[in-house]
Amino acid sequence: MSAADVDDAALEARVRSALDTLGVPYRVMDCDPAFADTAAFCERYGVAPEQSANCILVVGKGAERTYAACMVLAVHRLDVNGVVRRRLGAKKASFASAEETIEQSQGMQIGGVTPFGLPDGTRIWVDSKVMDCDEIVVGGGSRACKVLVGPSVFDALPGAEVVDDLAR
Numbered sequence: 001m002s003a004a005d006v007d008d009a010a011l012e013a014r015v016r017s018a019l020d021t022l023g024v025p026y027r028v029m030d031c032d033p034a035f036a037d038t039a040a041f042c043e044r045y046g047v048a049p050e051q052s053a054n055c056i057l058v059v060g061k062g063a064e065r066t067y068a069a070c071m072v073l074a075v076h077r078l079d080v081n082g083v084v085r086r087r088l089g090a091k092k093a094s095f096a097s098a099e100e101t102i103e104q105s106q107g108m109q110i111g112g113v114t115p116f117g118l119p120d121g122t123r124i125w126v127d128s129k130v131m132d133c134d135e136i137v138v139g140g141g142s143r144a145c146k147v148l149v150g151p152s153v154f155d156a157l158p159g160a161e162v163v164d165d166l167a168r
Helices: 008-022 038-045 080-088 098-104 128-132
Strands: 026-030 053-061 065-073 092-095 124-127 136-139 145-149 160-163
Touching: 008 026, 008 145, 053 080, 053 098, 053 136, 065 080, 065 128, 080 092, 124 128, 128 160
Parallel strands: 065 124, 124 160
Antiparallel strands: 026 145, 053 065, 053 092, 136 145
16 A cells, blocks of 8 residues: 555544544544644644644564554654563564555554554554643544544553653
């Protein structure tokens, strides 16, 4: 699957369906895809970076490639070479490439990746600092929208695990 194969409407519907299944309140925020990357989005739409949570797909490199979706606030850095690498049980870890992200998320592009609607069995690790927020803005599946939701959504999300010090 490549970026050209992505159906934004289908992705957004998949994300909304996943959120509806969780039964939590949320609000979809439309955005210009040119401003989907975190810093540009926050500046353009007046969202504090402390309220913006990034969903970053990481890959562990060893005998097999292993993946996890990591949720961290935009003001923190994901500890890829420490906590993430150890949790993946890998010799090396890195951010997944744009192509791997699309493939592993079944179509989500960087700037729109969200933990909602990921394939079953995807590991979802949430930095504990995310849970301290009243509300967070996360990707909406496509680069054309974001989702405003309370962090308690991760208590209802199957496979989500809150991890201390996932980010610094």
